[in-house]
Amino acid sequence: MKITRAISALSSTARPFNIVSETKSSSGSPVRDLDIEVKVQEYRALTVTDKRPPVFGSVWQEIVVIIILTLGMALPPANQGSMQIAVPQIGESFGISGGNLSWTISAFTLTSGAFVLLMAALADNIGRKRMLLISYIWFSVWCLVSAFVKNHIVFDIMRGLQGLSGAVSPPAAVGIIGATYIPGKRKNKAMAAIAAGAPLGFIVGITCGGICTEFLSWRSILFFSAIEYTFLAGLGWFLVPNDPAMNWIAVREKLTAIDYFGALLATSGLVLLVFALTESSVAKEGWRSPYVIVLFVVGIIVIGLFVFWESKAKYPLMPLYIWRYPGVALCMIIIACGFMNFLGVVSYYMVLFFQRVRGASAILTTAYLIPQAVSGILVNVLVAYTLHIIPGRIFMVIAMAAFVISALLWALQPISLTYWAMAFPAICLSVIGADISFNVANMHILSAVPAELQSSASGILNTVKQIAVSIGLAASSTIVKTAADKSPNEGARRLYDSYRAAFWFAVGVSGIGLLGSLFLKVGTQGSKRTDNSNDTPQDTENTENAENAEKNAGAR
Numbered sequence: 001m002k003i004t005r006a007i008s009a010l011s012s013t014a015r016p017f018n019i020v021s022e023t024k025s026s027s028g029s030p031v032r033d034l035d036i037e038v039k040v041q042e043y044r045a046l047t048v049t050d051k052r053p054p055v056f057g058s059v060w061q062e063i064v065v066i067i068i069l070t071l072g073m074a075l076p077p078a079n080q081g082s083m084q085i086a087v088p089q090i091g092e093s094f095g096i097s098g099g100n101l102s103w104t105i106s107a108f109t110l111t112s113g114a115f116v117l118l119m120a121a122l123a124d125n126i127g128r129k130r131m132l133l134i135s136y137i138w139f140s141v142w143c144l145v146s147a148f149v150k151n152h153i154v155f156d157i158m159r160g161l162q163g164l165s166g167a168v169s170p171p172a173a174v175g176i177i178g179a180t181y182i183p184g185k186r187k188n189k190a191m192a193a194i195a196a197g198a199p200l201g202f203i204v205g206i207t208c209g210g211i212c213t214e215f216l217s218w219r220s221i222l223f224f225s226a227i228e229y230t231f232l233a234g235l236g237w238f239l240v241p242n243d244p245a246m247n248w249i250a251v252r253e254k255l256t257a258i259d260y261f262g263a264l265l266a267t268s269g270l271v272l273l274v275f276a277l278t279e280s281s282v283a284k285e286g287w288r289s290p291y292v293i294v295l296f297v298v299g300i301i302v303i304g305l306f307v308f309w310e311s312k313a314k315y316p317l318m319p320l321y322i323w324r325y326p327g328v329a330l331c332m333i334i335i336a337c338g339f340m341n342f343l344g345v346v347s348y349y350m351v352l353f354f355q356r357v358r359g360a361s362a363i364l365t366t367a368y369l370i371p372q373a374v375s376g377i378l379v380n381v382l383v384a385y386t387l388h389i390i391p392g393r394i395f396m397v398i399a400m401a402a403f404v405i406s407a408l409l410w411a412l413q414p415i416s417l418t419y420w421a422m423a424f425p426a427i428c429l430s431v432i433g434a435d436i437s438f439n440v441a442n443m444h445i446l447s448a449v450p451a452e453l454q455s456s457a458s459g460i461l462n463t464v465k466q467i468a469v470s471i472g473l474a475a476s477s478t479i480v481k482t483a484a485d486k487s488p489n490e491g492a493r494r495l496y497d498s499y500r501a502a503f504w505f506a507v508g509v510s511g512i513g514l515l516g517s518l519f520l521k522v523g524t525q526g527s528k529r530t531d532n533s534n535d536t537p538q539d540t541e542n543t544e545n546a547e548n549a550e551k552n553a554g555a556r
Contacts (some may be wrong), residue, residue, distance in 0.1 A: 075139060178458070
């Protein structure tokens with residue numbers, strides 16, 4: 001009963017602005033939603049502030065909503081982590097290995113990356129809350145269905161369908177935060193919590209997946225995921241502030257303005273490219289297989305056509321002028337390098353290293369990775385409270401250095417060395433790099449674009465991240481297969497040799513990101529505390545660029 005009353009109390013504060021209704025203020029006088037709408041406009045007129053956005057009726061509603069949104073950001077990595085810890089058991093269950101086994105992870109990341117631009121555009125046009133809740137329900141349904149599948153090809157298809165939810169929830173969640181808050185320490189904290197969803201979601205996923213795999217079965221992961229996000233969808237329905245009211249005419253106009261041909265080109269190109277990279281480690285002749293080369297070349301051509309089309313489209317799916325904001329393009333490249341290291345190589349092969357090389361159980365592997373969660377929480381708190389003091393460039397250099405050192409420790413680690421000597425610091429450093437880099441990139445990119453493009457900008461960032469992960473998985477699978485074929489050893493020693501090759505690949509990729517971070521020009525975020533319109537916010541250049549972007553969008 002107490003829980004029910006608490007939810008009712010919270011949901012009563014989540015009033016939609018499009019409905020005129022009356023509630024009672026603390027003084028007993030009626031307060032109309034129109035008054036709240038005026039407060040929202042006054043709030044958005046501020047330059048920098050630490051006030052709570054008026055859309056939240058209480059601090060408790062604000063906290064719960066941020067948790068719901070953080071779990072939206074966490075959906076793709078948490079799913080990847082929970083399934084990744086169970087990869088050996090999944091392989092045994094379906095009788096597959098190598099590149100075929102990597103599709104259990106790649107299928108999800110591929111669709112979530114390929115469709116994120118389209119889904120982000122839908123979120124911006126028909127409502128971020130609507131799309132967020134749809135993604136939670138969609139994910140729950142396909143998790144439940146895939147839990148009963150007995151064929152690995154059908155299972156991979158189900159994983160791809162699950163990945164569509166991963167294309168929706170991150171940009172919708174980030175878009176809600178970006179459009180709700182204005183620059184300030186409060187926004188920094190909210191964005192730090194959201195950004196924590198990516199790396200911490202992976203660790204929580206691994207932890208829950210390890211427990212399920214050890215004591216129940218790997219299929220129980222899917223059942224629990226379905227239950228979790230069904231519950232979140234119900235909670236979000238009552239607590240997340242409503243989208244603006246839309247009639248069917250407005251919906252139709254919004255939908256017709258979406259760049260569907262651009263979405264087709266982007267999706268087709270990315271799918272062909274990643275499929276070719278993944279199949280190169282499965283095909284008997286590898287890159288000498290004609291179909292692999294053809295698919296790879298066609299994928300590159302289609303992606304090139306997509307970029308050309310976006311420069312001519314009336315309503316582009318990926319407005320190219322977003323890339324012209326100072327530091328945005330370089331931020332994207334750095335994030336691609338970092339997450340190709342983190343989720344595309346290191347996180348995947350460190351699990352296999354513990355289980356297949358050292359013979360650790362799923363639950364022991366989970367215990368090995370717990371420090372990663374603790375490190376992630378601590379570094380997010382640090383970033384949230386210092387992002388207005390320490391320039392983003394310094395943070396990004398630290399993050400990429402952490403990626404490089406982590407991968408280097410894995411590459412140099414002897415097969416039987418104690419966990420605490422090299423594995424422990426490598427595990428902690430990897431999540432430090434992920435948390436810091438994603439926080440900085442998220443804050444900088446969202447501060448550079450106008451409010452109506454928040455989800456689209458987040459969608460581009462998540463596209464870059466997810467595709468980098470897919471390419472990292474595919475490329476490292478090819479590298480591992482090649483290294484295993486050349487290794488003179490057998491058994492665990494041969495796996496060890498092949499995994500080390502993947503870790504060296506991660507060192508090189510993150511090294512490129514580290515080099516790029518040295519040239520990044522990103523300052524502090526929300527460093528000016530003022531409610532006075534005469535004062536100038538810290539990110540003046542970004543504000544001017546946002547205004548230019550709006551003009552460019554209007555000209556199109």
